[in-house]
Amino acid sequence: MSPLLEMKNVTIHFGGLTAVNGVSMTIEERQISALIGPNGAGKSTIFNIITGIYAPNGGHIYYRQEEITGKKPHQITGRGIARTFQNIRLFGELSVLENVKIGGHCKGRAGLFGALTRLPGVQKEERLIMEKARAALAVVDLTGREKELARNLSYGDQRRLEIARALASGPQLLLLDEPAAGMNTLEKQTLMQTVQHIRDLGITVMLVEHDMSFVMNLSDHVDVLDYGRKIASGTPFEVQQNPAVIEAYLGKEPLDLETD
C-alpha cells in the first residue's frame, strides 16, 4: 500500500540556518507516527511545511500521491490534513462550540450569499457542521462545556479543544504538535486513550512530542530528527536501541569509561 504522506528531500533555510536538511519520510495510513528530537531539531518546522505555513526551499511533499508542496494552508486543510499548534492558538473570545464549528468550516460551502439568503441547503449544511462539531467534542470528552469561553478553559482542556477543532474538519491526517505539553500524568493518560480512539476512527495521526514514555507507549512508528537531519526511523523499540539517537539525546559515551 502506498503511504498517506510522503516527504522527499525536504529542505528549508531561514537566513543562514538550515532548519530542515534533506529530510525524507513516509507516513503510513491508520498509524500513529511520532516525530521526536532535541529542541531545535526542526520538528515543528516540518509540521509547518506539511501544513503550508512555510514553503520549503527544496524537496517535494505528496499526499495520496498528489503533490501538495507550496500549497496554501487552507487548501491543504481542505484536502484532509488538520493540525494543532504547539503554542495553543484557539479563538479565545469565542465559545467552545464556536471554536469547533469554525473547525468544521471545510464541511460547508455557503459564503456571503448563503449567509444572507439562508436557503434550505444552507440550513442543512449548518446542521451538518453542528453535528460534526458535537461529535468532535464528544471524542475529546468536552461535551457539556459548549458555552464556556475558550480562554477560560484549563490548559489541558484547551489542548483537547484544539484537537476537537482539528477533528471537526474531518481530516484523514491529524498533526498534533506537542499535545501532552503542560499536562499532568492523569491528563496524559486520558490523552493517550483519546489519540488511540482517533486512530481507531480511521484517522492517521502524526505527533511531535517531548514526553518519551508518551511517545514510546503510543506510537507505531518513530522518526528522529537532530539538527534538521533525520537520524533514525523505525518502531519505538528499534529507535530506542539506535546509537545515533542515544548520542543525540545523551551525548557520546566518554572514551575512558571502559578502562574503569
Next chain:
Amino acid sequence: MEAIFDFFSNPYYIQILTITGVYLIAALGLNLITGITGQFSFGHAAFMSIGAYTSSLLTLYLHTPFFLNLLLGGIIAALFGVLLGFPSLRLTGDYLGITTLGFGEIVRVVFINTKITGGAFGLAGIPRETNIILVYLIVVLTIISLYLIKNSRFGRGLVAIREDEIAAEAMGINTLFYKVEAFAVGSFFAGISGALYAHLIQYISPGDFGFSRSFEILNFVVIGGLGSIPGTVVGTAILALAPEFLRFVQEYRMLIYGALMVLMMTFRPRGLLGGVDLFQVWRNFRHKGLREKI
C-alpha cells in the same frame, strides 16, 4: 406624548435624525471590517465619497432613477473595496491602517482635481431624494444583513480571522478572500451611506469625506464596542446626536472625541457594549425577576 409629536414635526430634528441614520449605515459597514473581521480601515469616508459622487453624477448627468443610482453608488464603492483589498489586505495591523489612510487621501485628491466632479467646489444642485423613512428602512436592512452574516459559516470565518489569522487559515478558511469580501460588503454600505448623504444635503465636496470623517466613523464603532452591532447603534447615536443637542461643545467636538477615545481605552477598552451579549443580559434579567417572585 405632545412633546414627542413636537419633536417629530420639527424639521431640524428630523434632519439630524436622518443624518445620524446615514452615518449609522456607514458605521455598521465599518463594524463589519474593523469590528467583526478585525481589519483596520482609516479610509472609510473615501468609500462614502465614491458612493456619493457615483449616485450624484448619475442623477445629474444621466437622469437615471434614484434607486438605481443609490444601488450603483454602493456597488461601485464595493468594487473599489475589492481593488484596494486585494493588494492591501495581505498586510496587517498598522501597515493596513496606513495603506487605507493613503487610499482615502488619494480618492479625495482625485475628486479635487477632476473636472466632472466639480473639483474643490464639489457638486451642487443634487435633487433631494433621501428621507427619514428610507434611511431607517435601510438601517434596519443593514442591521439584519449584519446579523445574518455574523451568525453564518461566512461570519464565523470572519470572526476567526479577527481572533487568530494563522489558526483561521489552518481551519481551511481562505483568509485573504474572506477579508476582501468583508471589505467589499463594508464598502458597499459606505457607498450607500454616501449616496444617501448626497441626496440629503444636496451638495457634496471632497472636503466632506476627508480623514476627519473617516476617523469620526471609526470613533462611532470603537466607542460603541468593536464587533457589537447594538454597540455601533448606541455609539453612533451618542456621538452623532450629542454635538447637535449640546451646541456649546460643537467647536470642541474633535477635542472631546480624542479625550473620549483616551478615556474609553483606559477604562473600557472594548467599548460600551463590546463583549456584551444583549440577549444574555435580557435572559439574566428575566431569570432574576422570576427568582425574586419565587
